[in-house]
Amino acid sequence: MLATTPSRITASLIQDGPAHRADLARKLSVSRTAVTNAVDLLLDSGLVVTLRRSAEGAVLKDRVCLSPQFGLIGTVIVDFTETIIGIGTLDGRLLASRVLPADPQARGEERLRRAATVVRELIEESGDGGELVHTQLAVNTQADRRTGEVLGGIASASWSGTNPKVLLEEDLGCPVRLENTVRLLALAEQLERPEVSDLVYVQLSYGVAMGLVVDGRILGGSRRGAGELGHTSIDLEGRPCSCAGRGCLMQYVGRSALIADIEAVLGAGTDVPDLFSAVQEGHAGSVELLGTYGRRIGEALVAVCNLLEPTTLVIGGMLSPAGEPFLDAVRRALTDRALPLAVDDLRVENATGSRRSATVLDAGLLCLRQDASVRATVISRSLDTFRTRRFPQVS
Ligand SMILES: [Zn+2]
Incomplete structure (x- = not known):
């Protein structure tokens, strides 16, 4: 029972973002007490935190959020003129980001290696001690999402001989989900x-x-x-x-x-x-x-x-x-x-020019969070951590 409610709470936070306890109880059709108990256990384990959103003149109750300890997700968005890089929590809170101007002559491989270095720097600078569990990559070429293989002609020249998905997975040591940059920008425009x-x-x-x-x-x-x-x-x-x-x-x-x-x-x-x-x-x-x-x-x-x-x-x-x-x-x-x-x-x-704002990074994190197989993998991995922390004698 206890394992079920925490896993349902974490699934809900990944899917819909931070929430108040009362909203979680409503959404999951369980009692407020069951949610409070489960959240207390998750708070003890360090996998969730509560944060108060500031709002003018209003006292808001604490929202339940997934902590960096639950796992970090990264996003790397490669466009013709720049590479946009961010890290965030699994409930979609952007923690840090950086934009690298693109050298028009640079090959895709070179740009991804620099992006991977920046992802590691952002994780270190954020100082939260979270581990990167998944990354969303978007590339400005036609690439097969399943295999990472780049297809297409002249537009793909800078990517010839490079498999962007495999390269970034090896460099970052975590699974990488592949998307096309323009498809991702469409999602950013929708978020706007x-x-x-x-x-x-x-x-x-x-x-x-x-x-x-x-x-x-x-x-x-x-x-x-x-x-x-x-x-x-x-x-x-x-x-x-x-x-x-x-x-x-x-x-x-x-x-x-x-x-x-x-x-x-x-x-x-x-x-x-x-x-x-x-x-x-x-x-x-x-x-x-x-x-x-x-x-x-x-x-x-x-x-x-x-x-x-x-x-x-x-x-x-x-x-x-x-x-x-x-x-x-x-x-x-x-x-x-x-x-x-x-x-x-x-x-x-x-x-709206969403690429110049944080919205495109939000879209990158959202793509991952919307993927049911990604959600299932990270929840199972993090709840193993939860059980180990909560019941160390069992592991
Ligand atoms: Zn044509």
């Missing part, structure tokens, strides 16, 4: 909008990547291959693509296409910021170009909206600084082409 449970995130860069969040969870496919919008053909006889297909969206709205189109309108050597300035000054050719890109992206998303009917479409990346004129063109294309039921209530918004 607590009122929304499903969302489509599109990131415009060298390619066009997409992340889907349904019911607050990433919908990424069994191997994490779902969301490669950039390789959806918009013209079966069109421009050749690095994927060996033809007419892929990225060949029409990716960075190379955009720069070529901007130079055709504004002259050689011009870039994306020049387009934004020209649009603000009302330059007709630039306004038209921005509208064309918005329409192409909106049209490419018609099928996505007809299939999923998301409440929110979030656009991030190189064209999002253009703001409303660009978003309007996306909206118009969707309204013109998609079915009314799929898009009538759709919100089309700019990304």
